[in-house]
Amino acid sequence: MVKIKANYVLAALWITLLCSCQKRSPEIPEIRQVDVLIVGGGASGTMAAIQAARMGSSVLVAEETPWLGGMLTAAGVSAIDGNYKLQSGLWEEFRKNLYNHYGGPEGVKTGWVSNVLFEPEVGDSILKYMAGLEDGIELMLNSTLGHIEKTQKGWIADIAYQTDTIRVETQVVIDGTELGDVAALVGIPYEIGMDSRHLSNEKIAPETANDIVQDLTYVAILKDYGKGTDMTITKPEGYDPSPFYCTCAGRCNQDSIGRKLWDCEHMMGYGRLPGDKYMINWPIFGNDFYLNVIEMAPHERKQAYEQAKWYTMCYVYYLQDALGFRHLGIADDVFPTADGLPFIPYHRESRRIDGIVRFDLNDLARPFAQTNALYRTGVAVGDYPVDHHHAAYPQSEALPDLHFYPVPSYALPLGTLIPKSVSNFIVAEKSISVTNLVNGTTRLQPVCLLIGQAAGALAALAVDEGVSPADVPVRKVQQALLDSKAYILPYLDVSPTSSSFSAIQKTGATGILRGEGKNIGWENQTLFYPDSLVSKSALQTGLQDIAAGLVITSKKETLTVNEALKVIYDLMKLRPGDTHFSSREAMDEKAKEIWKNHMDTLMDPEVSITRAMFSVLLGELIDPFSNWPVDHHGTYRSGIN
Template sequence: MKNKLILSLFLILVSLNIFSQQKAEILSTDVMIVGGGASGTMAGIQAARMGVSVLIVEETPWLGGMLTSAGVSAADGNYRLRSGLWYEFMEKLFTHYGDADSVKTGWVSNVLFEPHVGEAILSNMTKAETNLSVFRNTRLIDIQKIDEGWEAVINQGIEKIVVNARIVIDATEMGDVAKRAGIPYDIGMDARSDTGEDIAPEKANDIIQDLTYVAILKDYGDTVDVTIPRPYNYDPSPFYCTCAGKCDEDSLGTKLWDCDFMMEYGKLPNGYYMINWPIYGNDYYVNALEMSTHERDSVFQKAKDFTLNYIYYLQHELGYKNLGIANDVFPTDDGLPLIPYHRESRRIKGLVRYTVNDMARPFEQNNALYRTGIAVGDYPVDHHRQRYPDAHLLPELHFYPVPSYNLPLGVMIPKGTKDMVVAEKSISVSNIVNGTTRLQPVCLLIGQASGVLAALSVQLETTPEKVSVRSVQNQLLKHEAYLMPYSDIKPEHAVFNALQRIGATGILRGEGKNIGWENHTHIYPDSIVTRKALQEGLSDWLPVNNLNFNTEEVSFSELLKLIDVLDKTYNPQYQNLSLKVWYKKSTAILKKHNLQVPTKKECVSRATFALLLDELLNPFELRQVDHTGKFMDDLCESRF
């Protein structure tokens, strides 16, 4: 009798399980994006605009990640690099607040905004895309590789949904999908011998950057005291040196700002203050990358408690009693952000790894990764490590000088794993490089590029690593994104796209500059083309010793002769045109763009040369490149 009862129960459970499986909803999509943060949201918008079906799965009720849900609503960098979806988002902020000057409310950034405003803008951008669906409050439970793509299981409340996706993008804050998919990755600081970076530590370690549980405070008026209750185990000592007055700058070896000036750091529009202060403020050290969800929740609560201690310190010790936790920004019971601000993630092992050497000296490396650029940035290498217990033993990485830079396509493509793209902070860069690529505008642009790559993979019926570099770059240019990080020419310039393409061939090279806190790369569009510039840029195209010009400044006729030689060398449909015909064709191109036509003896600007080279020969397409930036043609010897 007992055995029959057990058997009956077993059969009932089996039938219930079969029934539940039959009831589970099954969805299919071309692209599934896990994580609706900065990268994930832009990836979804971009891929949907290219005509493929897209699903974004986001754990929280908000889109935007660090920009919104984490409260870091002060965009760092890229103010002059107004690329693609980053610029579209920025323009919508300008429209909302009135103009560009209206978002210059604090001194940490030129673009500051209220988190809920940013989230509303991103939500509206996603709603405008008919090919895009967004599942909020939804968690990834499992993911498995199948023949054509991936099968994922997600939970939306108590409902289980199975999603079949052709391409998956990991846009999570900590690279959790990459781990589930078995993609190899690095955590912490790389060894100098591994990356070749002189400023890296001698030995690798698992130390990551501090995270921050940001707070948004609101000015409730001078007559109101909104000091929070004294936190349990309140300890003011970590904050004594947060601003001038209690600590000696010389002894600390760091600048201490006046307290009022420090509070203006993250001042947002409409009387709000972002509390994300790096100098003895609310940064908090914990490495939660390999922790379980429960363990993460526990340590993130400690980070939140640390921020509450800091808020109480600001109110009680420094007198900012009128600044209290905003009650009208986040949809949370305590008024604090939905998630902490993660500065560092797992970093996948991709087709290429981008190091600070590639960033600082792009034209001196064995691999010409700059030729494969898909996203740009200009913020310094900024590492937050002060809260690590032995921070004084770590290398000094603060604001290591780099020019503005571009990220190579291969950093988003995991080595050895098909049908997946990785975005946000989990791309294949060194730990040092992460100190700048982690910032909001760069992650937005990484997201846009990952959306392009995923959409092309679907449309071409291939895997991401097989999509040509130039195909991705052409789509990005079509959608008004930068390939090269030039800060001295704007997208509305008639020659902008031509300079982007010619720059990505290496024929014309920019010059990196550090100007105060700002990092630039100048292409000098109005400067004259010189013999030296051509010898440098054409070193991988022609025997430069044979580049004979009459003077250092190259004439128009000499450039036309050079174009003819390049055409003869690399164009299968060599035209064998006379100099007179080349001049006629060039004149038509310049007039079409309302540009001045030089005489044959006149010198020519770099912008004019780039435009003519681009439209007459299109060297960007003539020589395809692989993910390392190497030209893929097999021409061993020029006929120059």
């Protein structure tokens, strides 16, 4: 364990040193030509870089802090919410690296808010280690974007890096910033705040739109310096303990305030990290703070953040002085900042661009009941409830109660990453094209990591094909993600290690067989039921859009292998010019070979067929996923990908 940790830290140091060399005169900008420029090395930006580089693109990441990971690391929110059982792509790879560092899954189960908690500095080192394994990635840490302009082939951007200005020529730009600043800079339309229910068609949205965003938090990382020590900070100027009186049980009646209160000792274990550290990101009369800085200039934001920092320091003082946690002090070995606080605050909300599609709560909660079948275009998955933090807003009682609104797990559509109005541009992190309500779940760390992976795949394919991201076929992006063991649909009961994983994901993405979404407390699910038998009625429903004229003639509700093969053959015949087999007999012979390879038994045409095996045969015999293209709205279109 110690050796792995040392390797991560050494790798991170080496990458930082490489980024700091080769100074040039500011009068002569150095020109870099790269395939993809990513502005913002946060959760999404880092994963976009790794995915694009693995697919052969050259990538430059410009990040304003010295760390990678954004909210995961530089903002100190190093407790992962959601997707614990959805072991998808680069999110799972990051988690396994954490396991390796801390000695296994139990090593990161140190607090009760999450099953994956880690020290922010370790997260940064791991992300730098992962990025450093890819030859195609160049990191420019402590850098800022200056000028950016559109060209015929892409973009030219000036990056202020140390004492130099680096001019970058690129085909594709990815906005991985915390607040969607690059999208705004290039003129992409966007929205801020809550949507009107009359425009979003979401029943729980407010009557009228407003510009109210979620509370932000300036996190603090405390360290246990040992019983008997006194690490109490100087009382902040203007300190008032009253906002924190109800932060834990014993001082307030939880029935009167409408919130569950925990014992103070138990509350402190909420964000306990490895290494005897504590993440202070407590929403119940804690250090959530209302600020809307999105439209502010950088210097105005910096000034505003001082208010949130002050509030967090007041809360830390309250924990130490009023609650007696004097042995817990600001960690001296995490953030190399003057006050020991993170580099940036934790933003829960950003601009939300006007994308090719807009993902709303109806799409998320009832994906098969909508006019647009956006689930067919999924590129990232999430399973966290819709969770909004508004308690710090001065008139919060007048806002809708959006605390853990129940939804099933979901697939985020590709079109949410692509602006309508600007070409060769991709938006990631929290600025994607979703409604304010949906942002309450897509903002979570694993989803942003997977959004980044999808953005990187889309960018790499756009570069390869010499087109704008909007013109990359949906199925090609999804296939690239499946090749990387990432989910495109959130089927909890089919692991990427399953031999039928890809086939089931693809069948689900066609809609020919559909999963079932459930809300079970905090654990939102979508299940495919791979071992259940194929139902005639379910299959007939799934064929409506792709083959409306195809009628299933089986006598029983569950299909036999023979009846399933008849459906597949009839479906194939509906595609003139795309016939895979000259006869049903020829197809059946191929099916026998597939069955033997997959099941290691001989195929019996008269036995009932499972949903998993139907998916395998469907994919290998006629592959409707690839051969029936869909657009960004999930609508089947003519032609072959």
